[in-house]
Amino acid sequence: MKFLKGMLLASASVGAQAELIINEFDADQPSSDTAEFVEIFDGGAGNTSLDGHVIVLYNGSDDASYDAIDLDGFSTNADGYFVLCSDSATVANCQLDTLSQLQNGPDAIALYQGSATSFGNDTAITSANLIDAVVYGTNDSDDAGLLIMLNAGQPQVNDATSTSAQRCVNGSGGALNTDTYTSAIPTPGAANACAGGGNGDGTTDLGSCGDAAQLISGIQGNITNITADTSPLVGQPVVVEALVTADFTKIDNDNQRYNGFWIQEEESDYDANDMTSEGIFVYSNDIAVSVGDLVRLKAQVDEFGQQTQLKTVSDSTVCSSGNSLPTQQNITLPVSDLLDFEAIEGMRVSYGQGLIVSDLFGSGYGFGNFGQFGVSSKLHFQPTEIAEPESIEAAAAAELRTRDFVLVDDGVSAKNPAFIPFPDASGFSALNPMRIGYTVPTVDGVMHGFNAFRIVVPTDITIVPSLPRTAEPEVAADANLVVVGMNVLNYFNGDGNGSGFREDLSGDAKSAFRGAETYDAFQMQEAKIVAAIQATDADIVGLMELENDGFDADSSVADLVEALNAGQPSEDHYRLVDPGTAKIGDDAIVVGLIYRADKVSLKGDAVVLDETNSPTDANGVLFNTDKNRPALIQSFDFQGNVLTVAVNHLKSKGSACGEPNEGADGQANCNIMRTRAAKGLAQFLATDPTASSSDSVMILGDLNAYSKEDPMDELEAAGYTNLKYTDKATEVQPYSFSFSGFLGSLDHALVKGSLLGNVVSVDAWHINSVEDTLMDYYTEANGHPFDSVDNYANADAYRSSDHDPIVVGLKFDDNSEPDPKPQPPKFGAFMPFMLLLMAGFAAVRRKR
Structure with missing residues (x-):
């Protein structure tokens, strides 16, 4: 650069x-x-x-x-x-x-x-x-x-x-x-x-303004290893004379800014090396300075979080005020090398190319934690979402993101700030969200850093809500059946009667409990999930991460159905699919199915796939439910058309499974476990387990596999089509999840047989992956002055989970058997017959 x-x-x-x-x-x-x-x-x-x-x-x-x-x-x-x-x-x-x-x-x-x-x-x-x-x-x-x-x-x-x-x-x-x-x-x-x-x-005097002084470039040094090299003057006292370019000294105890200010050499004092920075951060609240001051100060060189800075200012003077600032360094992402960031550490910078908000969560930072968000030149997708694992293309995608990413900070060093000044001066709120996909035409500020993170502390920024919220997903106008897959993020309803939440528990039960901490938080969670499902107008919903507590009236799935039906007309009421067992498997969470009984009817009994009935190979059981959640399979009849829906939640990428070279190929932990489960699922569904006599099969769920990974390859080899990558999808590059600055699809809808011809739309409704966690139902309990339930979360669909729902619009012909021709009434019963007939015509069909 x-x-x-x-x-x-x-x-x-x-x-x-x-x-x-x-x-x-x-x-x-x-x-x-x-x-x-x-x-x-x-x-x-x-x-x-x-x-x-x-x-x-x-x-x-x-x-x-x-x-x-x-x-x-x-x-x-x-x-x-x-x-x-x-x-x-x-x-x-x-x-x-x-x-x-x-x-x-x-x-x-x-x-x-x-x-x-x-x-x-x-x-x-x-x-x-x-x-x-x-x-x-x-x-x-x-x-x-x-x-x-x-x-x-x-x-x-x-x-x-x-x-x-x-x-x-x-x-x-x-x-x-x-x-x-x-x-x-x-x-x-x-x-x-x-x-x-x-x-x-060995002491050093401040001297007078204009006397010789240590150049900042000499303090910063020529860094060749961004993680290992330090200033050649660490621990030594120096006298510098430079311009104040940004002042973020502490205002008061409630607004703990960076507790310091940035200085930069006058341009006439720049050295001849592009790779040595001319700016530095001064960690001090004890000096009254203003932007444009030429200051002379004596301080000690220090390294903090791999950031060279000056601290312990023992003497200082303002030589002059109102000076013009050094010209900003114009930076374009991606940089050619991470050392390019080191070369501008502490200097005035301008990113004027037009950037996009690419991350809100991160690892070690975050919008709610530190008022920070990531920007890039474009959205980045998981390498194995867009390229084959271990391919050159996958490696290139991973490497590019490291050079195409900086953090924008709110200028407050305190954790969990009470006010976040983004996306505009009115601040972040439930109705003024910050979303991945928003664009940043310009950002001017100073270049900072902490450990591996490159940070811009803005002095001027514009954010445009380029990916606004939508009230409902995109569904084709001619769809007459909607099937949705939705992860509900640990929907646990306590004892089903308003208590039994984490705050009510102790010991191991408290540690094992998931989901809402309190009944109030659960009410917010429930309201958000209900809002999301109702907005999809779904006829069949496959659910993941329900509490595995059975199917009785106090169960989580029954609780959700009751909440959905409250206030809705009877023709829109849902029922749950009960496989006839007390629970499904032994995991804390489970999959589920609900459906509108006035729209579809059950065809045969529900079937659970677990390790007891799984297909096997020479290495044993394929669908291992020691790690994967059991699958729930049910066939439905819609106007004489039969389709089978299999809901799944495969092993996560988190904890390891003890597989050879686990994670080394970029598919994270337990890839073999998930791949074998996918193979077992396809083989099991091929046996027509519900005796539906139909080849129309849909696999729904959080498969914890990105689109180019082995489990997806296994299902596609078995004849299934990933609907997100068909011409019926609403976006060219789909995604449903955000992780470490990458977007990708863990949540899928795949179909086989004649069902593909009935698909008229596929939409990943972006209500969760691009929203910040502050919008969710969790009660934040880490010492900050806000409570997300009270101050941020709304009883709406946004951030109802961490995964986006996938919404499939289907169109079927009416293949219902016609009603038998009515026989003439006997015994003078003509009038009651006519009244029934008129009542039938008066029924109003629900309009989509």
Whole structure:
């Protein structure tokens, strides 16, 4: 990535031979001299070969050499520095640790063209092929015999303990000149600190505005490993002078902002390296600053969450106010390399390409947790939703998302903020939601970071609700039967009588309980699910994640049916499918089926597929219900047309199953378990378990497999069609679930046989996957000042679960057997017959 600061310095010649100078050295420490070094600088050209160069050390006692070190095979680093030291464990950025102990002086260090063989012990001083030299002492008298190496009138440098001798401004003075050397905090392999120093005790003075100061680029350093590298000056005091670009100091205890502010170098002080940042965060609430102030401050360099910052500000002054800010760095996603983010850490940035909200949940962050959301150049889909596992395409999709993602933050560091200023200034609310798919035409701010996350703290942002909520799913106008698959996210109704929720329990029962914490939360959950089902106008609904507590009047499924039917006309009432068992399997959650009895009738008995009746192969049971939930299968008759619906909830991708190389192929845990279950399900359905004598079969459910994964391949190989990828689907790239910034389909509807010809529409209704969890029914109990049930959740369909429902519109011809022709009435019963006939004609058919 080519940044603006590089263009500002483009006038610098890149064709000239780089001049090498001795830029900094440290020959004296407070106790044992274990951190001695010599630094060579090429003026910032970077990567300059040192072949044919030699460092020679001269002793002032006899003005002759006592050591020489060849530099063949080495070069300056990308920033232009080369560090020779005695111990790389104690000297940052050391590239060659063969330096013998530097004597305290008076002595000299010289850089020659040549080789060490020309400078044996006690070699006399020579100016032949001399490039640069420095003569130094530790409060010693000048050594005239050594000073002849320097230009006339140049001084002997004093090297104090706890500081190094360094050219200030960095790289200044020129070869064989020493009059710009001063004492300051050692900065081997980085720009010289320069500010203050000279106290002889390692302290640093603030100095006056305009004095030499440590450049921020030298603090940030040239990072080559985004997760491992740190500032070369960590733990050291520095003096910087830079412009305040964003102020997020603390306002009060209830509005805990970032507790600091950002500063950035004036453009005239930028270095020549595009990959070193010119900005930094100052962690301090104790300084009154305003945007546009030029501040000079003394602070300590620190790393926090892989973010270089300044802390412990011990002195500061505002040099001037109302200054123009440095030009923003224009950033386009995706970046070419994650190091591109490091190069702009702490700097003013602008993302003007037009981005899209791609994540609200994340891992370690989140909209409700920290007021953060992710943006990308486009929506990203699970690699195995769009490409075969282990394919080049899948790997590319996963890698691209890492470079095409930044977080936008609310500027408040406190967890669980009471007010979230998105999507607009009025703030987030139940009626002003934030949804994945909203677009962000522009965002200006400063680039921040925490651990692996790249964060933009906005100073200006626009968010457009480009994927608005819809009141109902898309269903074809000519559909006369609607089948829905819906995950209801742990619908547990306690004891069925208003108690028995987690707050009422203790011990193991409390730990095992799922779903709503309280009866109030359950009422919100129920209202949301009822609203979602009613909005679909479904005739048959396959349910996942019901509490597995049977089918009696107090059961969860019976409770849901009762709530659905309340207030609806009788012709829209639902009934539950009861397989005639006390429970289905042993898992805490279970699948279920409900249907409108006035619209469809049951054809035969319900059948449960579990490991007791599963098909087998040489490796045993295919449909293993030790991990998968049992499937519920029922055939229905609609106007003489028979279809069989199988509802499923296969093993999740979470906990492991102990499979070989589990998760290594990108299909997460238990892929073999799910694939075998899919195979067993297809084989079982092929036996016509409900004796329906119909080839019209639909598999519904949360299969916990993305569309290109092995379980889906198994079902498609058995003749099933994934309806989301047909021309009847309402979107080209479907999805029903959001996870870690990727969208994908875990929830499916597949059909086989003649039923495919009856499909007229397929819609994944996006009421859940793109909504934030703050809208759901859960009572938040983690110490923040809001309660999602009271303040965010509405009794509506949005975020009624974490999975989107899939809504299938079907169209059938009426193949009902005609009623037998009425016989003439006997015994003068003509009038009652006519009254019944008129009543039949008066019945009003429900309109879709």
